Amino acid sequence: MNRPMGRRPARAGCWAAALALVGLSGCREAMYQQPRYDPLEASTFFDDGLSSRPMLPGVVPHEDPRGAPPSGADEDVFYTGWKSGRLAEEVPFPVDRDLLVRGKERFGIYCTPCHGLSGDGRGVIVRRGFPQPPPYYSPELRKQPIGHFFDVMTRGYGVMYSYASRIKPRDRWAIAAYIRVLQLSQHAEVTTLPEADRAKLPGEGSTGEAAGRKQP
Amino acid sequence: MPQIFHPSANTLSRLSILVALVAAAGSVTIFYLIMRSPYQTQVKVIPTQPIPFPHEHHVRGLGLDCRYCHTSVEESSFAGLPPTHTCMTCHSQIWTKAPMLEPVRQSLASKKPIHWQRVHNLPDFVYFNHSIHVQKGVGCASCHGPVQKMSLTWKDQPMNMEWCLTCHQKPEAHLREKRDVFNMEYSPSEEEQLSLGKDLVRRNNVPVDRMSNCSVCHR
Incomplete structure (x- = not known):
């Protein structure tokens, strides 16, 4: 079996033991390197050298690794963002504050590198040369049903790769819901804000559309 | 009956006991030091990777x-x-010609995982x-x-x-x-x-x- 670096569990020990004239017996690696595979460990048994076997076509998972849909959620919508050839108009399960908080956190991990914290499409990777995505608050994207954002995360879009293997469906919905928050954040009317928040604004009577947030 | 041992055997026997003790203690110390050295623990030892990922x-x-x-x-x-797919999320667009990333592109094209060292x-x-x-x-x-x-x-x-x-x-x-x-x-x-x-x-x-x-x- 392949022995990666960093794995000398007992060899040094054997040397030392020989020097010390102690522990002359029992210095073996059998316990360190047991006949089972660690995740992603290389294998000499299979021709492709992988211990993790690729799935055969048509395999039906015993327990869906994508996570079960919440009770009451439509399975098609939950896993794909589509229903009968139409993009979902709503998140297929109740949206609450916890979901938005989760969405914000996941958005921060997976989306901000390109889309930026505010969703303006000017994240750090874009500044390093990645093609710039449109801001979420562009008129076109504001008109898109929420299923669109779920679908883009699931299948990729243009130069954006699929995130289906990295973000589970429930978290993709949480991010989609948070994208709605970002859209609102750039288009909120001042009059709809609570008194406390309005007091914090620098000017009066202006709309919430922050200057410099417009697409360049 | 003559003496079996020469009188110096007294010294020799004491000396050999001493040497044995010192050797035992020294061996234990050396064993201990080796077990804690980077040779055994691999601490701060940088394995050679197929791509010098920073x-x-x-x-x-x-x-x-x-x-x-x-x-x-x-x-x-x-x-x-991360699978090669994750690397290529960005590197399909950025640093696409970098020779350093050739193994990543090859991995994607051949569908063979990159063989990182643990x-x-x-x-x-x-x-x-x-x-x-x-x-x-x-x-x-x-x-x-x-x-x-x-x-x-x-x-x-x-x-x-x-x-x-x-x-x-x-x-x-x-x-x-x-x-x-x-x-x-x-x-x-x-x-x-x-x-x-x-x-x-x-x-x-x-x-x-x-x-x-x-x-x-x-x-």
Whole structure:
């Protein structure tokens, strides 16, 4: 079996033991390197050298690794963002504050590198040369049903790769819901804000559309 | 009857006892030193990788979250090593001609995984689980060191049993709020850490009284 670096569990020990004239017996690696595979460990048994076997076509998972849909959620919508050839108009399960908080956190991990914290499409990777995505608050994207954002995360879009293997469906919905928050954040009317928040604004009577947030 | 031993045998016998003692003590010391040296622990030894992947650039330079690549760390024993697909999410557009990244492009084209060398490899008789450590508030840096400063990745801690137990016996010295687990620049003062840690042991239900049981790590 392949022995990666960093794995000398007992060899040094054997040397030392020989020097010390102690522990002359029992210095073996059998316990360190047991006949089972660690995740992603290389294998000499299979021709492709992988211990993790690729799935055969048509395999039906015993327990869906994508996570079960919440009770009451439509399975098609939950896993794909589509229903009968139409993009979902709503998140297929109740949206609450916890979901938005989760969405914000996941958005921060997976989306901000390109889309930026505010969703303006000017994240750090874009500044390093990645093609710039449109801001979420562009008129076109504001008109898109929420299923669109779920679908883009699931299948990729243009130069954006699929995130289906990295973000589970429930978290993709949480991010989609948070994208709605970002859209609102750039288009909120001042009059709809609570008194406390309005007091914090620098000017009066202006709309919430922050200057410099417009697409360049 | 003549003497069997010459009188100097007295000295020789004392001397040989002394030499034996010194040799035994010396051997034990050498054994101890070797077991703790990087030769055995591999601490700060940088394995040669197929691609010189810089965590420093991706973590500190670009600000990527650990979980962008290590996606399963919150819910699996295995933190997750990113597939080539993850690298190519950006590198299909950025640095597309860089010779350094040729093995990545080849891996994508040939559908053969990149053969990284493991930096951390616990013995098979230890059943380590990332998710429980993350959920209870152990920061990435507590075990993996300043990864955001590693231009090439090394093992920062010896990860022997003695080292594991320092935290299993006194977790309050290391626990963080969950929001700080992935914060690589987190550095509270010792007092802050201890008072927060004691609070977190309680709030996160960390079973300190059972955490040194053999079966926690060995099955």
